[in-house]
Amino acid sequence: MRKILVLGGTQYFGKKLVEKLIANGDDVTIATRGTKTDPFGEKVKRLVIDREQKETLAKAFDGKEWDLVYDQSCFSPIEAKDTSEVLNERVGRYIFTSTQAVYEFGTLHKEENFNAFTFPIEYKGRREYPGYEGYKEAKRASEAVFHQLGKFEVVSSRFPIVVSEDDYTGRLKFHVDKIISGQTIGIPAPDMRYSFIDAEEAADFLLKIGQTDYSGPINPGSSGDISLRELIEKIELLAGKTAIIEETGHSDNMSPYALPGSWSIDTSLAVGLGYKFVDLHKLLDALINHYITAHGKITE
Known part of the structure; x- marks a missing residue:
């Protein structure tokens, strides 16, 4: 049993x-601030930490060791x-949930387009990093x-936009x-392109890569990308409605995908290693249809 x-x-x-x-039979410990309830009951152990307070980590982890760590909550180099x-010396392998945002704005980035091994580090706290930049x-x-x-051996999993029926x-x-x-809907630049991954597949990818000896950066997700214009056209077709788009927008109608540039990734490395992801259009079609149905139930 893995710890x-x-x-x-x-x-x-x-x-x-x-x-x-x-479900895999692992001995799981979760470490959080302890401010949220979780559904795991007695199936996990719990530790209370504050990523901005190193002493809480030292206290919580004292005398403990694990085979593998998944880091879902690091948001600054100081925390890292x-x-x-x-x-150090308490774990041999570390999987960091990163993001396609490590790349410059652009499309179909490969892993080598950002080199974490040579990037100059300026140590700042999470509160010193406002906005998308x-x-x-x-x-x-x-x-x-x-x-x-x-x-330790590190995997940086550079996720694209994560979507699902229960996307909070x-x-x-x-x-x-x-x-x-x-x-x-405010969309100043409708031709910006983005990549996506299903939330269930994101979790499954993390589980499976933790069962390998792979280390380094990797891009998981559905192959290809889609522009905001194409996404809107897809919704129009499935909903049978015409979108009202304006190039400028206000905070209450601006598209949450209206970023300053395109962000998409090339997932060929992950696919080549045997990881499977749903077709991008099948993923988006299924979710759009789910939201259309949900909208209808709310307005009935």
Whole structure:
């Protein structure tokens, strides 16, 4: 039985990962701030930590060791450094949930397009990284710390936009609801392109790569990408409604996918290693139809 530590694991696909680890028969410990309830009951052990307070990590992890760590909650290089130092010689393998945002804006990025092994590290806390640009820099620097310190074997899983029926962000649902309701959506740059992954497949990927000896960065997700224009056209077709789009928008109608540039990844490395992901259009069609049905039930 493997002993596994999950930093986070009480929200979205992190929660799905913990459920899969339990089903796999692993001995699972989750470490969180302890402010959220979870559905795991007595199936997991629990530790209370604050990623911004190194001493809480040292206290919680004292005298303990694990075969594998999944990090779902690191958002700064200081947190990465503190965790690496505290867990040094307590774990041999570390899987960091990163993001396609480590790449510059652009399309179909391959893993070598961002080199975490040479990226210059400036140590700052999570509160010093505001907005999308801050998020990008925080994840870049965190990856760099994990790979450059070399405390353990590291996988950086660079996820694209995660979607599912139970997506707590409601970002895809936002577009479906606006179009069905005849409300305006602000999309300044409709030709920006993005990649996606199903939340269940994201959790399954983390489970399976944790059963291998792979190390380094990797891009999981459905192959290819789609523009906002194509996504809107897809919703229009499936909903039988015409979208109202304006190039400028306000906070209440701006598309949550209206980012400053394209962000998409090339997933050929993961696919070549045998990982399987649903076709991008099948994924989006199924979710759009689910949200259309859900919208109809709410308005009945």
